[in-house]
Amino acid sequence: MHNRASLGLAILIMVLAGWGTLGALAWPWKAKLFPLVIGIPLFCLAAAEALWTLFGRQPERQGASDFQLSTDQAPQIARRRTLVAAAWTVGFFILIVLLGFQIAVPVLVFAYLKLQGKEGWLFTIVFTAAVWGFFYGLFDLLLHLPFPPGVLLEWLG
Amino acid sequence: MIDALLQGLFLVLQWKAFAFMLLGIGVGFWVGLLPGLGGATTLALMLPFIYNMQPVEAFAFLLGMHSVVATTGDVTSILFGVPGEATTAAIILDGHAMAKKGEAGRALGAALASSLIGALIGAAALALAIPIVRPLVLTFGSPELFMLAIVGLAFIASLSAQGARGMLRGFLAGGLGLFLAMIGQDPQAGVARFTLDTLYLWQGLDLVPVLVGLFALPEIIDLVVRGTSIAGNVRAGRISRGALEGVKDVFRHWWLTVRCALIGTFVGITPGLGGAVAQWMAYGHATQSARSPEERQRFGQGDVRGVLGPGAACNSKEGGALIPTIAFGVPGSTSMAILLGGFFLLGLVPGPDMLTKHLTVTFSLVWTIVLANIITVGVCFLLLNRLTALTAVPGHLLVPVILVLVFIGSYTTNSSYADILVTLVFGAVGYFMVVAGWPRAPLVLGLVLGKIAENYLYISVARYDAAWLTRPVVLVLLAVAIGVILYPGFQAWRSRARKAAHA
Numbered sequence: 050m051h052n053r054a055s056l057g058l059a060i061l062i063m064v065l066a067g068w069g070t071l072g073a074l075a076w077p078w079k080a081k082l083f084p085l086v087i088g089i090p091l092f093c094l095a096a097a098e099a100l101w102t103l104f105g106r107q108p109e110r111q112g113a114s115d116f117q118l119s120t121d122q123a124p125q126i127a128r129r130r131t132l133v134a135a136a137w138t139v140g141f142f143i144l145i146v147l148l149g150f151q152i153a154v155p156v157l158v159f160a161y162l163k164l165q166g167k168e169g170w171l172f173t174i175v176f177t178a179a180v181w182g183f184f185y186g187l188f189d190l191l192l193h194l195p196f197p198p199g200v201l202l203e204w205l206g
Numbered sequence: 207m208i209d210a211l212l213q214g215l216f217l218v219l220q221w222k223a224f225a226f227m228l229l230g231i232g233v234g235f236w237v238g239l240l241p242g243l244g245g246a247t248t249l250a251l252m253l254p255f256i257y258n259m260q261p262v263e264a265f266a267f268l269l270g271m272h273s274v275v276a277t278t279g280d281v282t283s284i285l286f287g288v289p290g291e292a293t294t295a296a297i298i299l300d301g302h303a304m305a306k307k308g309e310a311g312r313a314l315g316a317a318l319a320s321s322l323i324g325a326l327i328g329a330a331a332l333a334l335a336i337p338i339v340r341p342l343v344l345t346f347g348s349p350e351l352f353m354l355a356i357v358g359l360a361f362i363a364s365l366s367a368q369g370a371r372g373m374l375r376g377f378l379a380g381g382l383g384l385f386l387a388m389i390g391q392d393p394q395a396g397v398a399r400f401t402l403d404t405l406y407l408w409q410g411l412d413l414v415p416v417l418v419g420l421f422a423l424p425e426i427i428d429l430v431v432r433g434t435s436i437a438g439n440v441r442a443g444r445i446s447r448g449a450l451e452g453v454k455d456v457f458r459h460w461w462l463t464v465r466c467a468l469i470g471t472f473v474g475i476t477p478g479l480g481g482a483v484a485q486w487m488a489y490g491h492a493t494q495s496a497r498s499p500e501e502r503q504r505f506g507q508g509d510v511r512g513v514l515g516p517g518a519a520c521n522s523k524e525g526g527a528l529i530p531t532i533a534f535g536v537p538g539s540t541s542m543a544i545l546l547g548g549f550f551l552l553g554l555v556p557g558p559d560m561l562t563k564h565l566t567v568t569f570s571l572v573w574t575i576v577l578a579n580i581i582t583v584g585v586c587f588l589l590l591n592r593l594t595a596l597t598a599v600p601g602h603l604l605v606p607v608i609l610v611l612v613f614i615g616s617y618t619t620n621s622s623y624a625d626i627l628v629t630l631v632f633g634a635v636g637y638f639m640v641v642a643g644w645p646r647a648p649l650v651l652g653l654v655l656g657k658i659a660e661n662y663l664y665i666s667v668a669r670y671d672a673a674w675l676t677r678p679v680v681l682v683l684l685a686v687a688i689g690v691i692l693y694p695g696f697q698a699w700r701s702r703a704r705k706a707a708h709a
Contacts, residue, residue, distance in 0.1 A: 054642035055375075058635075062382055069385060069400060079394035082667065083660040087388070091381035098374055117507070118424070118640055119432050127431050134430035134605075138423065138633070141609055142626055150614065158606040165430075166602030180607055188614060195621050 052102055059098040066092035137161065149199030151189075155181040211333070214569025218577060223266040223570075226259065230270030231578050235585070237271070238278030238294075249544045261552045262570045268548055269574045272541055273325065274582040276520040280317040281586065281593055284513070285310060286608055287425035288615075289417050293520050295650060296485040298421055300505060300512025307508050314590060315452020316510050317517040318583045320463050323456060324518035325579035327467035328474065328525025329572045335475075335529055346476065349674035352662035353683035354476065355655045358483055359384075360687040361490035363648040364694055369499075372645075373694065379639070380648035386411055387656020394664055406624040415616040415628040416653060422612045423633025424640050429601045449590050455510045462495050462511060463518045470519030474526025486651045488519030494693065498701045502694075506645075525575055532560045532568055 070088035073081040122130070137157075144153035158180045162173040188194045197203075217223060233252070249272050256264035279294035284301035297317060304313035346354070363376035389400045390410030401407040456463050466488035473484035492515030496502035505512050531542040533556070549556050560568050586593070616629040639646050666674040674680060 052642075054638045055644065058638055058642055058644060059378070062378060065382075065385060069388070072400070076392075076397050076399075077395045079664065080392040080397040080399065083663060084385075084388055084399065086663065087381060087384045091378070091385060094374060094378050094381060098378055101371065101374070118428050122431055122433075130431040130433070131427055134427040137430075137605075138426070138609065139630065141613065142623075142630060145613065145617075145626065146623055150617070154610050157609065161606040162602065165605075166600070168602075176603070180610065184610060184614070188618075194614075194618055 056099060056102045059095045059102065062095035063092055063099065066095060133165075137165070145199070147199050147201040149202060150196040151185070152199065152202075154184050210565040211569050211572075213566040214571075215573045217262045217566060217570045218266055218573045220262070223260075223263045226263045227266035227270035227574060227578060228581070230267040230272075231274050231581055234271035234274040234578075235278050235582060238275040238280075239282050249541055256548060256551060259552075261554060261564075261567050264548060264552055265567070265571055266574050268545060269571055270578040272545070273521070273524050273575045273578045276524075277318065277321045277325075277579065277582050277586065280321060280517060280520070281314060284313045284317060285593065286422075286604070288422040288608060288612060293485055294516070295417050295421055296489040296516040296647065297513055297520075299489065299647065300507075300509050302425070303506065303508035304510070304513065309448060309508065311448025311590060312452040312455070312510065313508075313513050314586070314593065315449030316455045316513045317452070318449075318586050319453040319456040320466075320514040320517035321521045322579050322583045323463050324467040324470055324520065324522035325524065325575055327464065327518070328471050328522035329575040330525070331468075331471045331522070332525040332528050332532075332575070333569065333572045345679065347677075348662040348665035349670065349677050350679045350683065351476065352659055352666055353680050353687070355659040355662065357683050357687045357690065358487050358490075359648065359651055359655060360690045361487055361494075363645075364691045369698075370695075372643075373691070375642075375644045376648050379644055379646065380652040383649040383652020383654075384656045384659065385652075386416075386649075387653050388660070393657070393661060404624075406620075406622060410657070411628060411653065412619045412625065413650075413653065414619045415625040416632045417650060418612050418616050419629035419632030420636035420639075420646055420650065422608065423629070424637045426605055426608055426612070427637060429605055433601060435598050435600055435604070449587065452510070452513075456514060459495075459511055459514055462492060463514050466491060466515040467518040467522035470522035471526035473519070474523030475529050483651065483654055484519040484523040485516040486647055486654075488515040489647065491515060494690075499694070499698050500701075521579060525572070528571060528575075532556055532571070 066088045069084055070092060073084035073088065076084075119127075141153065141157045144156055147153075148156065155177050159173055159177040162168040162176060163170075166173075168176070189196065218227065230252075249268060252268060252271065256267065259267065276293050279289070280297050280301070283289050283294045283298045284305055287298050287302040287305075289295040289298060301313045301317060304310065359380045363380040364373050387410070389407055391397070391401075391408050392399050398408055469488050469491055470484040473487060489512060492511045493502060493505050495511060496505065527542045528545075531546055546556065554560070554564060554567070612629065613626055616625045617623070619625045636646055639649070670677075675684075
């Protein structure tokens, strides 16, 4: 999995660097100096990584000084839960765009606790109210951050 | 001088100034804890309130608020893996890993103690350096500042992964960061670069949505996959003892803490580099302190040195950044530029006057940094048990709350849904980088340094052609960059040679 991910990232960077370098050629030198200085070596390094992944000696996992994903779940469970997490995240974004933060926040918290957390009704309602109260009190009442009502609500008038 | 120093302390301890400082600390405490709400933004929001204040009261309020933001930002970064501030992302790598191992108390203790030491060193540097710093800063022109950016990138790219392959990936991530920094209108010719014909990208990618996506979303996904609390099934043990252990770690690695604080101070002094750079350079230096490649492999898995370095640098940079702001009117960072606005609002002109006529006010700034950090660290230690208990809260309660904070933090950058989209895209990039074993730190540093580096490169080439490459300080910095790149290889060779000798 990590080799496929690495190859994918390398190809993505190759495409970005190639596109950026070619695009920069048409610009005045002031604007293209840095894109060329960065783009060309970046393309070469990404190509080296891609070739290394494809044809290199026994590819082994090189540990980066960075956070590592947990490995204590079976791969198929981990895959399924990853998709579930991604769906909740993207779903929350869609909710925000459609309904606005004011409604999307309590809907997400309520739905997550009930569907994902399997919490009881009373706890779910109290917890949702607390999170919404914190959100509304701090960001809306105190800081006056502008939160638009959402596309769907605007459309409905 | 001593008289002015003491008078500065007495000014801050006057009840009104002290009360304003406490108010500022209170605001800064929460701003630091909440992801996305930046210290600079809050500083700008608070600026209108200082009109009717005396200079000492106003700076006690503003600086008291600003100088504690990084400290409490560390708390969010360590406990939840979400950067409380853009300047506290580096501490996630080892701090959050420690929290997941049930060592949240130790990580917080180390972060708070190193933050305090860093703040004190930064304040001391501010007090001592004002008369001598002018020639140092003035020797650095655009070529030297460009090379300094390259050294920073070389540091983090070569040290954040293992072996030649790891280094290649580090440089790729750094290069990607530099490339992403080019998005938007170019500062010299005004050409819209890589904007995909969207108005949003004309101003470039903002750091907060990128950081939040890159670091927070992979952690949230992992929390869902594990189905446990942040600390998992590991018992946190006695928090206070863990915190004390963290404080002891500062003294065990005393010189590392001091060196990282000095790195932070120096980056703070250097105009344009800013706190986001200081933490990563300090993290790179902390990684370099590992004596063998095996020891270095522990970084990112919960090595306390990875907490001490960024913790110290993040707070020491404030004192450093104040030096050029006060002495020359050249702000070292965005926050300092806003603070500079505060000087003018109060009728003070940065420059020689601040070192002669208003020397007591200048020293009151030093004392504000010292007192604000002591008070904040004290309060954090008192609340440690409650803060650390959050790592034992079941994941399904934390996930929706963190998601809300992540999305709000991202959205408030420009009040645009596109910010959240950027967070989602970089969440995916961050996730695949973690899966592939690529370091994320160089990408962030590349993004932070990109605009600065481009600007300095352009000025260097326009002003000196290729001759900028032959300037003495440039050559020294080039040698340092090459040394930094070759050092891990040398270290691996020495380790192999030692093993062969023992065999």
